[in-house]
Amino acid sequence: MNFSVLMSVYAKENARYLEECLNSLAKQTLQANEVILVEDGLITTDLSEIIKQYRNELNIISVRIPKNVGLAMALNTGLKNCSYNLIARMDTDDIALPIRFEKQIDFIKKNPDVDIVGSFAIEIDEHGAHGNTRKTTVNHDQIHKNLFTCPFIHPTILFKKDKITALGGYNTKLKRRQDYELWFRCAQAGAKFANIPESLLLYRFTTQTHKRQNLKTCIEQGNIGYNGVKSLKQPLWQGIACYIPILRAILPHKIQHIIYPILKKFDPRQKEYS
Incomplete structure (x- = not known):
């Protein structure tokens, strides 16, 4: 089964992270046929x-x-250049575990009706030290029911x-949050979802991650979730819950990073595995 890897890089990326990625x-135990790497604007000599x-x-x-056009347009440009229908997403600061592609391709072979499949991921800090395991709902019905929580880890995704x-x-x-909005549109179009209940990626999660989670971003995320929930005619409380991250965003970044593991305990994506 042939497949592409789709990535985007821009000038401010960390060269060491890219090398590790x-x-x-x-x-990988199963190699991709091609890696489509979109250079979003001029990049540094180190990255090149x-x-x-x-x-x-x-x-x-x-x-x-x-010129830099942003992640969404960069990925859309990359999509047009992918030679194969199966595409694995990767971010340039994350690390794919050796069996990731083999596991996902095998899953698609056994479940050809699935359009989008992700997995769990292990958080790593700037030094590569392991942290929490990010788990999420696995089967289609549960993923669809919990779309308001964004039950996919974007760089773990393999899609058609x-x-x-x-x-x-x-x-x-x-x-930001282009993937979150995309999953709602996929659900409306009848796409079939799945997550493999195994960590197949090391997901970079640092204090810098919270700096990107500013108030404006969280409001935008809330609006995406609320409108998505409304479009799928899901419970109103889910739409309201989409705005909860705003409360965290007003806290100092270091405090956000400290309380994050505590808040994860109340994440509905974790209930299936508690």
Whole structure:
């Protein structure tokens, strides 16, 4: 089964993280046929050198955009350049565990009706030290029921290109949470969801992550969730719950990072595994 990996990189990316990411792709027990790497604007020499180092080994195909256009448009550009219908998403600061692609491709072979499949992930800090395991609901019905919680970890996703492009791809009007909005549209279109109940990715989670979770972002996230819940005619309380992250966003970043593990205990995505 042929498949592509889709990634986007821009000038402010951490070169060490990118090297660890590409090295993890090189160590996969099942190799991708191509890595579509969108260069969103001009990138640094350090980043270019790392990409050059892995280009032949991973069959990296660079898609260069002259000026930075943001993640959504970069990913949509990358989608158009993917040669295969199965596409694995990766972020350049994360690390794929060696069996990730093998597990997901095997899952799709056994469940050909599934359009989008993710997995659990293990959080890592800036030094690579392991933290919490991010778990989420697994079967389609539970994922659909809990879409307001965004029950997918975006860089763990393997999806079918034709299903995503038929919906117009990622929403370019959004600066963040484009994946969250996309899952609601996929649900409306009748897409079949799944998560593999196993950690297949090391997910970079640092204090910098919370700095990106500012008030404006959380309001936008709340609006996406509320409108998505409304479109699927799901309970009103779910739509209201989508605004809860705003309360966390007004706290100092260090405090957010400290209370995060406590709040996770109340996450409905965890109930299936508590």
